[in-house]
Amino acid sequence: MTAMPISVITGFLGSGKTTLLSRLLRDPALARTAVIVNELGEVGLDHLLVEASDEEIVLLEGGCLCCKVRGDLVRTAAELLARRARGEAEFDRIVVETTGLADPAPILQALMTDREIADALRLESVIATVDCAAGSATLDAHPESVKQVALADRIVLTKTDLADPSALAERLRRLNPAAPQLTALHGAVDPSLLFGGSGYDRPLPDHRPHSESGTSSFCLRRSEPLHAVTLSLFLQLLAEHCGAKLLRLKGLIDVVESPGRPAVIHGVQHVFHPPAFLDAWPDDDRSTRIVVIAQGIEAGWLQDLLEILDDEVQACSIS
């Protein structure tokens, strides 16, 4: 069974999620899209603002996806898939629009792990909209918005006609160096830049450590290949000791047991996708690169941890 791609559009209140979604759905490339809209208010409106033609649009209201109605999301996605299987709905992709206050982490974790839907869905893209006019102040005042940016695969800068985006773009790059940034004026953006591909087969940027709004991003590097067991132990240690402090981790790993075929790892807090192995390296750089976005975790600590673990595994392999 081919897994259905599912994407999440997040972003703070008023940052342009609904405008973006509405514009995207007018593109023929996204004609066969089912949409799940989550709203916080007593009476949902956003789903009425999403101009759609053939799409399936389901409204989840009365609570936020990341807390009150996460189960509803799972049930709704499962029902959509069941209707499609019965021939009652036709779509090739699901897009979830979160509330502006949602923490995307539990939503992504539900999509990745829930028994009812996880095997049938493939997390395709996490898109965060950031308003150029108010984005900087929002990042200062609302930790949720920092987390939305930190967890994104793609960042869409909106309202670029109202303010110069350059300073905000640099700030966002410090927060999440691995996410490409796109601009959307009145929601207009090329869908092929937001959807399609795993999002994890791009070269990962090398960059200096940055700290921004209590969130730091850094890249661990290693020129020697890692043993697969080291990778497993490393991820277990991160999950066990770092917990919610680890916001996002993406890595391209040179694995001893898989020469020439790097492993792609991708995790949100303590939940990880199974490692996927690429057919070849995506660029000339053959070193292991792990981009980490975290709160209160030191880059040097993780680098030392990785080196010690591989030393121990190496020692066991020899003996």
Added chain:
Amino acid sequence: MSSHRTARVARVLSGALRLWEVSASVEHDSEGGFLIDAPSGTTLRIVPGWLVFRDGQLLASHAGLPGLLRTLRQELAPEAPRGRLIIGSR
């Protein structure tokens, strides 16, 4: 254990204490191990081979760093949040 590796292990132990928000120091002892003075007054001694002693009594022995860190957290920061690795579907 080489001095390079000893220094690296010490940094990992110190970093773990900061991560768990435990105000304790890690010091080298004369036998190539480490001493950790816990805020409670308890002293943990780690000797090469990952044996952990609490106030002179053997507390645990581990094959590697993961078990050692688990024991240290249980002893020094039992309230620190603990996670569990979950591998989802692709």
